[in-house]
Amino acid sequence: MNKTDTKAVVLDIADLEVEFHTPTGPVHAVRGVNIQVKAGETVGIVGESGSGKSQTMMAAMGLLASNGQTSGRVTFEDRNILGLPIHKLNEVRGRKITMIFQEPMTSLDPLYTIARQLAEPMVVHGALSWKAAKAKALKLLELVNIPDPERKIRSYPYELSGGQRQRVMIAMALANDPDVLIADEPTTALDVTTQAEILELLADLQKRLGMAVIFITHDLGIVRKIADRVYVMKDGEVVETGATGTIFDRPEHPYTRMLLDAEPTGSKAPVVSSEPILLEAQKIRVEFALDSGFLAAPFVLKAVDDVSFSLRRGQTLGIVGESGSGKSTLGRAILNLLPAYGRVVFQGDVISGKSRSAMRDLRRNMQLVFQDPFGSLSPRLTVGQIISEGLLVHEPSLSAKDRDARACQALEEVSLTPAMRNRYPHEFSGGQRQRIAIARAMVLKPDLVVLDEPTSALDRTVQKQIVDLLRDLQTAHGLTYLFISHDLAVVRAIADTVMVMQRGKVIEAGLTEDIFETPQMDYTRELIGAALMGQQNLDAG
Template sequence: MSTQSKKPVLAISNLTVDFETATGTVNAVRGVDIHVNAGETVAIVGESGSGKSQAMMAAMGLLASNGHTGGEVIYEDRNILGLPVSKLNAVRGRKITMIFQEPMTSLDPLYTIGRQLAEPLVVHGGLSWKAARAKALDLLKLVNIPEPERKIKSYPYEMSGGQRQRVMIAMALANDPDVLIADEPTTALDVTTQAQILDLLADLQKRLGMSVIFITHDLGIVRRIADRVYVMKTGEVVESGETAAIFTRPAHPYTRMLLDAEPTGHKLPVPDSTPVLLEAQKVKVEFEFDTGFLQPKHILRAVDDISFSLRKGQTLGIVGESGSGKSTLGRAVLNLLPAGGRVVFKGRQISGLDRAAMRVLRKDMQLIFQDPFGSLSPRMTVGQVISEGLLVHEPALTARDRDARACQALEEVALDPAMRNRYPHEFSGGQRQRIAIARTMVLKPELVVLDEPTSALDRTIQKQVVELLRELQKAYGLTYLFISHDLAVVRAIADTVMVMQRGKVVEAGTVDAIFEAPKSDYTRELIGAAMLTQQQMMETA
């Protein structure tokens, strides 16, 4: 971490962002000043809804249509804020690039990964399509995508969340930008891959002299990579300074609260006499991929003969690197994709049931997705999104009853019910995840598969959500299959843990057994990477 020059390569002054909504004007960013010097890494931290992402979206000219901005964004001695799109496009995507928090909103589902990586190299870099494809392959290797020669032909839906995020990083770095704005770029990544990506960004920054603005809620990352820190709260910068000073001598109470936030607690295992709610026997999922004309198809076994049982009220945490098969397993047990083996729910075999037969069970078996923005309709208000399931599963409810249930669900996830008339794009990533949780919980299911439900949330909100999930579990007897790469969250919420690698279970047991006495080298590697971040945080206390 070094500052090569005191002249800002990008200077944001008195930036304001306002959104016009059905309930009035929302002042998302209020008079913010941020700058980054050449070769410097600046971190912007704060809770979900603090305005950190919206400030950078405004600087890039990427606000939603109901957003308005003021102030100045100075790059190369001119204000780029408000430039016509034709002139702005000469800067963004080439000189200033951005890695978005939710990759599925940025990757076109109709084009291969290779095509999408090559396009900016052709448009902004002037390469031929042949040369661009060759460089795209190099970029996939650079960001440690497995089997890059095959993945370059893949579509976004064929990749895990972490792999999609790495593709976005490769795309942003394609034209060697002066400024890289990274909005939670490691959110979807497991701890080992996260460390690789951070090392990669640091290496590229050193080699290219690139400036980085790093938006994150993970203070362990900030401590590791940033030269300076801006702390934002409710649209304003409440504290800024050198990273070491912020972490060792925080001046603002809000900064101290962020540093102290960490999911805590310990869930006791359910008794062995508790009835089994879900049982999986030798579940396997295979995908076929074309390898070329007259070539045999490539078979990928994403889930390889996995068995487990889940008792009522139990929380089984499934951990592993991106691409380990944990999300695919979650969908397989819900019968959302073709799978071999046998799955039994409440004594009834559900594997092989058709869509009509499964419909009556869906209310009791719910899934919370990793990417909330991709699962929330942009054409519906939040209230409509949350109450949509009630129209299907509880049709006798009146419109007033559905609205009341939606308000209750929003309160349960610590959101103001008055927000129900807004649209998903008007919320931060963390707020959208809470909306997704509310949409599921409004149905009061028996089994919930939670696929990275806290990955987009800052630590303070993670802690609240973990406590919320515990309260809901206790109140309604819920059973959770909790998929996550965040070992701190898994340790706080689960009573049993299953560790996956390349589609197989490498270790399983109680939380205490897995975290205190792991048997496999892979489990020890995961825990070691997580403990490194925790140790960095403790060193600043």
């Protein structure tokens, strides 16, 4: 018998229904879901993007968008918290039940330091003084392995990498020692080595505090490793549930078997040397002057340190490394989106140092897909308006009808239906929002696309679709990709060359198969080993 079988149920979700009212009619996101969570256990909720797994827990926490409507029961401490007034609900959430969100940049206030944002819930819910709360905040940053915590605690969210921001969110959720921790894709933005550290941290804290953990994820390898029980969701319903070992060893539902079999596959042949060089970067360096405190000299952080490479037309260069290694900063420097030293040549034109107005005509041919789609999609525009926005700027002669047709085509290319163009970003799952962001970039048919973690929020089945889509678009239009990712399985499937970064420097580069089969550096071997460990957890089923 599982040791959690005799423990009390701390959270009981019964007959939960979630419906969104949209201009094209109601969307039934969750259909009669029943989930029980016992004290001290870890429950995994898995399913594809749009399956309803995140919306289930958002509804339980009273965090649905204004057009969302719920029914059913969510029982915590012998009372139904579904539909409680905000002041009553706040007595529970943030203190008894906390949540780590999938997209940290939208959850952190850009106007406040990390210290202020970590301390506030401890002051509001934990009755600590500001001084005591800030002292505990520093310890929390140390717990979640934030490098140089004394400096980072004085930083603002934009000064941290995506992985560091996610770790801040984890620290914030743990601040008041909750009874139930809801983790919505908490390791999505993290590299494989940091994923392992965070999972170990959560396991240690769970054991110490006796808290229950609800782990929402598309990463079945993680679920296999940490969960006691699993709920599999599809189209807003639970289609299978059971002990983790049973689900992985003897899945009964065809959908569960399909999820277990999903993995990006294939490889990309290197481009021939006769292909022209599209992009050349020479000795790129990006530095940030950080505040070191009163009367102290600013600390200069070398985020990118003397990086050079060239990219031929049709090539895909995968850039890998841990969070904070400088890979995303390098991508933005290449696109002249932040000040940098060095020289960037695009299509024979030196673009480094060009003004914003001088770059305007080039932007059509140089597109960026951001890591955090919700932060880059305007909440005030429909999906159709978001996708066609670039056409207004770069193809002003197109009629409204033609722009709408192009938006519909772009949605279909990323496996979304044209009818979705009338909906708003908040009505979609994280994975669907990422596909919208990709459609927005691809609608202009650029020559170079910088893809910053484009599949990080996606489940494996959709990752395969996106990898296939990117391959097809590359073949059809001769596209060149700079593919930034911590997911080595995806990088191996899509990139023909790989560059490994650590602390702002390139420590190893070469053909993809050479890097994966015969890595030369210890750091590269550690990254590949951590990725293989996650896959072995999945293959063990």
